[in-house]
Amino acid sequence: xxxxxxxxxxxxxxxxxxxxxCGDKRLTYSQMxxxxxxxxxxxxxxxxxxxxxxxxxxxxSVEMATSVFAAMKAGGVFIVINPQVKAHKxxxxxxxxxxxxxxxxxxxxKEIAExxxxxxxxxxxxxxxxxxxxxxxxxxxxxxVLSFPEIMAGFPAERPxxxxxxxxxxxxxxxxxxxxxxxxxxxxxxxxxxxxxSIIQYLENRPDDIILNVLPLSFDYGLYQLxxxxxxxxxxxxxxxxxxxxETIDLLIRxxxxxFPIVPTIAAILFKLKNLEKYDxxxxxxxxxxxxxxxxxxxRQLQSIFPAARIYSMYGLTECKRVSYLxxxxxxxxxxxxxxxxxxxxxxxxxxxxxxxxxxGEVGELVVRGANVMKGYWNLPEDTARVLKPGxxxxxxxxxxxDLFKMDEEGFLYFVGxxxxxxxxxxxxVSPKEIESVIHGIEGxxxxxxIGVPDDILGNAIxxxxxxxxxxxxxxxxIIKYCxxxxxxxxxxKYVEIREELPRSSHGKVxxxxxxxxx
Numbered sequence: 001x002x003x004x005x006x007x008x009x010x011x012x013x014x015x016x017x018x019x020x021x022c023g024d025k026r027l028t029y030s031q032m033x034x035x036x037x038x039x040x041x042x043x044x045x046x047x048x049x050x051x052x053x054x055x056x057x058x059x060x061s062v063e064m065a066t067s068v069f070a071a072m073k074a075g076g077v078f079i080v081i082n083p084q085v086k087a088h089k090x091x092x093x094x095x096x097x098x099x100x101x102x103x104x105x106x107x108x109x110k111e112i113a114e115x116x117x118x119x120x121x122x123x124x125x126x127x128x129x130x131x132x133x134x135x136x137x138x139x140x141x142x143x144x145v146l147s148f149p150e151i152m153a154g155f156p157a158e159r160p161x162x163x164x165x166x167x168x169x170x171x172x173x174x175x176x177x178x179x180x181x182x183x184x185x186x187x188x189x190x191x192x193x194x195x196x197x198s199i200i201q202y203l204e205n206r207p208d209d210i211i212l213n214v215l216p217l218s219f220d221y222g223l224y225q226l227x228x229x230x231x232x233x234x235x236x237x238x239x240x241x242x243x244x245x246x247e248t249i250d251l252l253i254r255x256x257x258x259x260f261p262i263v264p265t266i267a268a269i270l271f272k273l274k275n276l277e278k279y280d281x282x283x284x285x286x287x288x289x290x291x292x293x294x295x296x297x298x299x300r301q302l303q304s305i306f307p308a309a310r311i312y313s314m315y316g317l318t319e320c321k322r323v324s325y326l327x328x329x330x331x332x333x334x335x336x337x338x339x340x341x342x343x344x345x346x347x348x349x350x351x352x353x354x355x356x357x358x359x360x361g362e363v364g365e366l367v368v369r370g371a372n373v374m375k376g377y378w379n380l381p382e383d384t385a386r387v388l389k390p391g392x393x394x395x396x397x398x399x400x401x402x403d404l405f406k407m408d409e410e411g412f413l414y415f416v417g418x419x420x421x422x423x424x425x426x427x428x429x430v431s432p433k434e435i436e437s438v439i440h441g442i443e444g445x446x447x448x449x450x451i452g453v454p455d456d457i458l459g460n461a462i463x464x465x466x467x468x469x470x471x472x473x474x475x476x477x478x479i480i481k482y483c484x485x486x487x488x489x490x491x492x493x494k495y496v497e498i499r500e501e502l503p504r505s506s507h508g509k510v511x512x513x514x515x516x517x518x519x
Contacts, residue, residue, distance in 0.1 A: 002189045003170045004072035006196075006231040007033055008159065014207065014233050020226075021237045021255065025062045029233075032066060034157040039070035039126070041155040042146060043101045046124045050075035050163050053172065054101040057081040057090060057108045060217055060238045063128040063148060065226055067103040068217070072189075075162050076101070077169045079184075082218035083108060084488045089182070091115035094122060097172055097184050097378050103148075105129045106137065113140050126151070166190040172378055173220050175318045175429055182434075184378030185318045194371035195321035196228050198343045202325050203259070203286060203312065207233040210283075211259040212252050214242040214266065219428065220318045221290055225261055242266050245273055258285040260309070263427030267298045268457045270305065281306050290314040290322070293415055296335040313338055315415060318429070319387065320373045320399050323347060323366070324413055337412040345370035347413065349405055360409045363416050368399040423452040423460045428490045430462065435493065438486050439464060439479060444472035449502055449510045450493065453519050463495040465502060465515060474498070 010019070011033035019029045027035070048054060054071035056078065058064040064080070071078035079097065081090050090112050094102070098121035104112075105128045116122065122143060127133055130147035138145055164170075170192050172184040211229050213236055215222030229236040237255050242248055252260065267289070270276070287302060287309045294302075294313055302311055311331060315338035316322035324347060326339030341347040349357040349364040357364040369391055376384035391398035404416040423430045432450035439448040447467040452460035468474055476496030483492045503514035 001193050002072065002162065002164055002166060003192050003196075003227060004036070004069050004162070006227060007036060007069050010230055010233040017207075017233065018235050019230060020062055020065055021235065022060060022062050022065075027062050027066075032062075032069070032230075033159075035062075035066045035152060036069040036073055037157050037159050038151055038155040039066060039103075039148075040073035040160045042126070042151040043070065043076070043124075044074050044160060045155070046101065046144065046146060048074050048076050048101050051077060051168065052101065053077045053079055053097045053099045055079040055081055055094060055099045055103070057083065057102060057104040057112070058128065059083045059105075060240050061128070063103070063105075064217060065236075065238070067126075068223075068226070069230075071101070072164070072170055073160055073162055075164045075168075077172060079172045079174065080218040080223060081174075082216060082488065084216075084490075086486055086488070087112045087115045088486075091118055092181060093174055093184075094119045096181075100124075101126065103128065106132050106134075109133070109141065110137060113137060116141060116143065164189065166193065169375070171223075173223070173318050174218075183380060183383060186375040186378055187321075188375055191372055191374060192227065192321070194344060196224060196231050198345060198372065199224065199322055200228055200232050201343045202327075203288065205229075205232045205234060205259070209234040209258045209285070210237060210255055211235070211261070212237045212239065212248070212255065212257040213261060214239045214248060215261060215263070215427070216241075220321055221261060221263070221316075221427070224321065242269060245269055249273070249276070249279060252281070252284070253279060256283040258283055259288070260284060260286075261288045261290075263289065264294055264298060264459050265426040265457055267294065267302060271298075271301055276305050282308050284309045286310045286312060286328075288312040288314060290316050293336060293338060299331060299335055315339075315413070317401060317403070318374075319401075320345075320368050320370070322372065323368050323401075326412070330412070334408070334412055337408070337414050339413060340411060341368075341370075345372060349407060350400075357407075361406050363404050363406045365419065366401045366403050366405040366413070368401060369396075373397070373399045423462065425452070425460050425462060426458045426490050428488075430460075430491050432462075435462065435464065435483070435487065435491055438483060439466060441486070442474070442479060442482050444469050444474050445479075447502055447510070449512060449515060451512055451516050451519070453495070455494070458494075461494040462491070463497065463519070464493040465497050465499050467499055467502060 011029040015030035020027045054076040056067045100123045103126040124144040126146045128148040166189040170189040174182040213225040310328040313326040324339045346369040388397040402419045435450045436448045449465045455461035503511040
């Protein structure tokens with residue numbers, strides 16, 4: 001099965017059912033299918049070939065969702081670029097995987113226009129709000145620009161012939177890693193179909209489910225809400241963010257939402273709201289959580305606010321989408337566990353010698369085996385080799401997560417910590433090295449070290465320690481302001497401490513453990 005067949009199958013079964021709600025726009029399955037077909041024909045006509053990369057750089061919208069399926073229908077590989085990323089990072093992604101087709105709008109095109117001259121592989125742009133584009137912007141773009149409204153009016157609604165098979169790439173999902181630049185996680189159709197099918201199975205999703213998604217589609221947790229809803233023929237209510245929580249709560253009630261995926265940051269915001277007891281949440285069937293474990297007190301508060309909802313604690317990572325889940329009936333007994341491997345997935349723990357850990361309570365690295373495991377990192381063979389290692393069968397590769405776990409006597413998994421220093425901030429994976437690289441770009445900065453410090457809302461807050469060149473007088477506010485202009489909001493340090501020097505190890509490297517111990 002191919003991922004875009006999720007839409008084709010549901011359009012045949014439920015043509016007049018609402019597939020997607022976004023703001024004041026609603027699409028039925030037949031409308032979404034026809035729109036994706038028209039866009040697929042347009043990008044094929046513009047030269048997109050099998051395996052070419054097609055990027056979507058938009059705020060959450062019906063056009064974004066349509067573009068994801070259109071890219072696959074054309075035999076391409078889709079990339080969703082976080083709409084909050086700055087131009088230099090968007091340009092890096094476009095160049096890293098040699099994107100040929102870009103779907104965006106006037107706002108984001110203005111953001112990236114200066115960088116387009118540095119994107120030699122880009123062949124055309126599809127502009128969703130073409131009529132609003134200033135003539136000078138189109139001239140500056142210096143590329144063929146296709147009008148999304150004209151495509152919807154002028155290209156065939158029939159399904160194009162797609163040459164892809166299930167071991168072809170369906171998507172590249174960019175994630176921060178141990179280097180200063182994001183890495184493209186290569187996911188095949190088989191990977192994504194397997195992951196979506198397994199999650200749907202344990203969540204017991206059904207066609208009458210209505211999912212409220214406040215997570216970005218550039219985040220795999222958010223993206224799979226779209227893919228899964230379309231696969232089982234449900235309805236996705238897509239919000240741009242959780243910025244206005246009372247409006248989101250009203251939407252949840254109005255649309256009779258049955259599924260609500262969250263991260264701990266969303267839970268923390270919910271708990272600060274007043275008068276939640278006056279709302280009728282009886283339609284809500286389940287709440288799912290990943291990114292970070294929910295503290296036990298969060299679980300109790302969620303159960304109090306949403307008494308009819310089953311709560312699923314889960315663990316996953318972009319490289320395989322999902323790994324494990326805790327059945328809701330186990331929450332009371334093991335509130336800190338992330339459960340056992342999901343259907344069609346196997347997990348085990350290995351020690352530093354690579355040997356399987358069998359003893360309960362012994363800590364080691366979690367290994368994941370299954371069809372959901374990525375093919376590797378785009379154009380990064382050394383990074384790929386570090387995490388995809390030989391498995392039990394000849395020629396097989398399994399994923400070494402870099403995360404430390406232990407098991408109890410019944411085989412339930414417990415997250416202990418990360419082998420590397422990747423931080424989870426408000427549900428987003430953040431590379432300290434990437435932030436350090438930006439801070440080092442500030443004139444007058446000699447050294448920078450970034451760590452995570454505990455935060456009730458964010459899970460981790462980012463703290464930067466900065467050493468200045470002699471005679472410079474930069475303040476923490478100056479550094480935060482610079483970061484705000486040059487990176488996504490969730491990567492901007494919450495705290496900056498100016499120091500005379502940084503602690504060092506015996507090898508002369510900055511000792512982040514010493515910095516962490518001082519907090």
